[in-house]
Amino acid sequence: MSVTDPDCLFCKIVAGDIPADIVSETEHTVAFRDVNPQAPTHVLVIPRRHEPNIGSLAAADPEATITLLAEARSIAEAEGNGSYRLVFNTGADAHQTVFHCHGHVLAGRSMAWPPG
Numbered sequence: 001m002s003v004t005d006p007d008c009l010f011c012k013i014v015a016g017d018i019p020a021d022i023v024s025e026t027e028h029t030v031a032f033r034d035v036n037p038q039a040p041t042h043v044l045v046i047p048r049r050h051e052p053n054i055g056s057l058a059a060a061d062p063e064a065t066i067t068l069l070a071e072a073r074s075i076a077e078a079e080g081n082g083s084y085r086l087v088f089n090t091g092a093d094a095h096q097t098v099f100h101c102h103g104h105v106l107a108g109r110s111m112a113w114p115p116g
């Protein structure tokens, strides 16, 4: 199902209207490198369909959600050393700044806990 928001930055990346360093694509997802990387590997995996966050994506399209999680794993396995962090900032107070669901795949360095 195609659901897009003409004002959404990540929908424009999915459409190819804004360039991105694409890592992988599936029927349901696009993965590209974050413009402001926080680790040696910092890839955003997003659904093609516009949903504001991972919870709404899971409710609307379980198949796309599973594909997104599998893509995150594949990218982390291809680029990392076995350890990675998969982050879905959800809501403004959790530092979500782009309101199109995206998983941050972070790998390639040691990480602290708790996150800030």
Ligand code: DGP
Pocket (backbone or CB within 6 Å): 009, 018, 020, 021, 032, 033, 034, 035, 036, 044, 088, 089, 095, 096, 097, 098, 099
């Ligand atoms: P978040 O704070 O969780 O909403 O993360 C949004 C991420 O999106 C942030 O790490 C920077 C990244 N980003 C924002 N604009 C662009 C863009 O135009 N291209 C790419 N590749 N990444 C972007």
